[in-house]
Amino acid sequence: MSEKASSSVEQVIVTPDLEKRRSKAGSEELDDKADVLTDVSVYDEGQGDEALKLVGKERTAEFSEEYNQQLRRKLDLWIPPLCAAVYFTQFLDKTSLNYASIMGFPISGQQYNLVSMAFYLGFLSWEFPTVYISQKLRLGKYLGANIVLWGIMLMLHSTAPSFGAFFALRFLLGVFESCVAPLLILIISMFYKKDEQASRISWFYVMNGLTQIFGGFVAYGISFYDGHLLAPWKIIYILLGGLAIVVGVCVLIWMPDSPVHAQLLSPEERIAALERVRDDQGGTENKKLKWHQIKETLLDVRTWLIVITTLLTSIPNGGLSNFSNQIVKSFGYTSKQALILSSPGGAIAAFTTLYCGWYADKKGERMLPIVFALIPTIVGAAMLIGLNGSGQKGALLFVRYLAATYLIGTFGSALSTVYAYNASNTGGHTKKVTINAMTMFTFSVGNIVGTEIFLPKDAPDYIPGKTAIMVLLTIQLFICFLLRFINRRMNVKKVEALEAEKARRGWSDADVQKERERHAFLDLTDKENMFFMYTA
Template sequence: MAIDAEVTLRRKSSHSLDDPEKVQEKIDVESVDVSFADEALRLVGTERTQRFSDEYNRKLRRKLDLCIPPLCAAVYFTQFLDKTSLNYASIMGLPITGQNYNLVSMAFYLGFLFFEFPTVYISQKLRVAKYLGANIIIWGAVLMLHAVGTSFGAFFALRFLLGMCESCVAPILILIISMFYKKNEQGTRIAWFYIMNGLTQIFGGFVAYGISFYDGHLLAPYKIIYILLGGLAIIVGICVLIWLPDSPVHAKMLTPEEKIAALERVRDDQGGTENKKLKRDQVFEALLDVRTWLVILTTLLTSIPNGGISNFSNLIIKSFGYTSKQALILSTPGGAVHTMMTLFCGYYSDRKNERMIPIVFAVVPTILGLLIGFNGTGQKGVLLFGIYLCSSFGSALSTVYAYNASNTSGHTKKSTINALTLTAFSLGNIIGTEIFQPKDAPDYIPGKIAIMTLLGAQLVISFLLRWINLRLNKRKQARIAELKARNGWSDADVQRERERHAFLDMTDRQNPYFVYTA
């Protein structure tokens, strides 16, 4: 089953950036250095020697579904709740107000931005799930320390540290999903954990609403929020350390046979699983890929509105004439809108093999909601409806995550693009914290115009990315047809070569058999 790890990889062209697509299309099994290729190669080799029935694979997928998505969801639930705790604290006696509140909101994303690249590359060298669990425990402790701080400096520093610890979450969760699930399963599984953004809005709103009735004679209500949420994060971190698998190769929950089956399930997707070597040529390829920068741009265009709406939605609702308690409870339906849109986009994404069209579905309702919000003197119910519609755009980032998982191969390239994506996320949210200025209250018209403009541009970028991927697929199909004609290959020969390429840790450009998802 395994192959000799002492032989060397004589495929210099596959690691050259002169023309990453000019690679040796036929792999010599005896010339593969396992230490340079994917870790899965040690277990299953370049040849598919075992086949598993559809029923066996369905049972295996159910087993994975009972462990991986729930733990990923718990992590994302905790992360988003902890990140937006400031939003609840803002109307529960938080001693930070005005422009200082904007700066403290920004501090989280500054820490996120500062540590994004280091944390992604550190995680590549370590067991990713164990690294994630340790970060969760640390940020839980940091969050609880928010209950001690009272000054602007203390809150700024703690939010900065919180951002550093949470910067590893999305890249690691995307990587884990891409290791264990096929392309036509990834969008749904990512949606399953990303809906936590909406559910935390519901959960957090009700919890904060309940705590707001406390008179604060022992602890200020906002301090109770931080202590409770920090404790919850520590519990989740411990669960991740114990149960979340690092990769199919190291999954203790799987039998030896199930590990092989898990790898064979994803072989044809050509995405690979894991490699501990940091490869500079893959970093450069990621930087030279025009799609990388379009993904960065689309993430930025989504994250700027997120930075504004996620931190100021309660204040906007309160500006409609509601009390602080009413604003907390009235913010929860927005979480339901976010949840339903995320589930729909994840389902559609996998069912139709699309990634960009679901982003369009997510963005359009938000634009309509903002148009409703321009009527600042309108009925409260109408204004609330507009705010709830604005919650739909958040699911676009879930689809971006699924896009990265399905359209990138090569472990270092994956890590680089995920890091760049989350860097754009943090930059966008930093900008977003300044999009609603106190002087523009209560209607915040300039901020609403800015968000509508950004989301309009997002629609254009989405269609452009889709067109590029479809065009690249046509070029791949033409190359495979040329190979078949030149070598006299049958379809079975092509399939055999496709299987041999699966775990060589080649990038999507280097691998002629990699297929992009639109």
């Protein structure tokens, strides 16, 4: 095993998408016009995945289905719960301002909008640096350190004396939280097969809905305190900041960096974990930044469709995550009632996320679950607009409340499925971190715009904001179907190319499988690797 792991990978299928480049040793150049199987020694340990250190270029160990199921159960009891704890903490901390806003928070009006925006300014300013820094470091340790730091920033909110201090702290909070989603997606994609990824991502993304329930009840309870020693909004920041620090320490201790460095797995289990994902061609981890993979990401039309999809989802998120309680309060409820009445929406969001994740893996789909998540929100926004001014009593008030809490919150699970789309449809480690960074950068831009669609001058009805939500998500429906069509068409071309190569080379099915296994951990992009298949 060790001899295989240390040897160069000697064969690679060169496709029209493969960039011209040389190995460090000065091997012969790859012809990017070629479509032949060429013997070249360009993929040494530095070029291929770190997985090669354990399993080498060819499958050398077979594990029974029972063994793999036991290993998956072990992973399920370890990795998704840690990811969920991280996401639970992040969403609570990110939306702490929403709770504080109706608990005596000293910032209001346009300054409140700017403080809301500050988080996303920090988020987007550090998104690309943080993912490329993380590529050089141990993922779990880097993630844990960031969580501890943002917990400290959150607790410091309780000491902020002015608008400027709140703005700076929210900015730094965004900086430290910007690494979360990209790193969690990478970790899930390294340990789980394609038909397992969407559901596992939904297991941590569901925390967005559950925190809405938890945070609402906690804030509701604290709101009864008269604040004679400490203002209620300060208590919120101290509690949530302390929780983040505890979670950060747990991540530092237990979160695995990759299957190669999974401290809770035996050497045999680490090999089995890698062999489980070999045929998916997604690879694991590579510490080398590859500029040709960044270029391919930027030239891939699907990248920009994902960017548009993320933007169209994030603008509503930026508005609702900071103004949902105020929308419910505008129906005539008190602050305490608004806190408790917003909680059921979290249950609906949680159910939608889990269902879409399950459906995405069960049916091998990514775009259709997004459509399922968008339609109720579009209907809910339309109801809030149509019923505006219809009165605030009885049945109509109840219907508006249902639209605001039960329907309009389902769209949040769309971003979870976008995460799963990136994990399942991207090959090459640098390309993965790049598209994840672009996704989260766009998420930040969308949320910044979203904080400005619910303007103080439009209160309490916020008709322009509700209209924007309905229009943007309707447009996104068409983007989803376009992405689905493109991926399905690319799969057809992949099959045709592989069949042509199979006939030209005289390969048997066993030969094809052998070549597929050899390509799994070469750190090829999805376009370079003819064995990579897309999930629509």
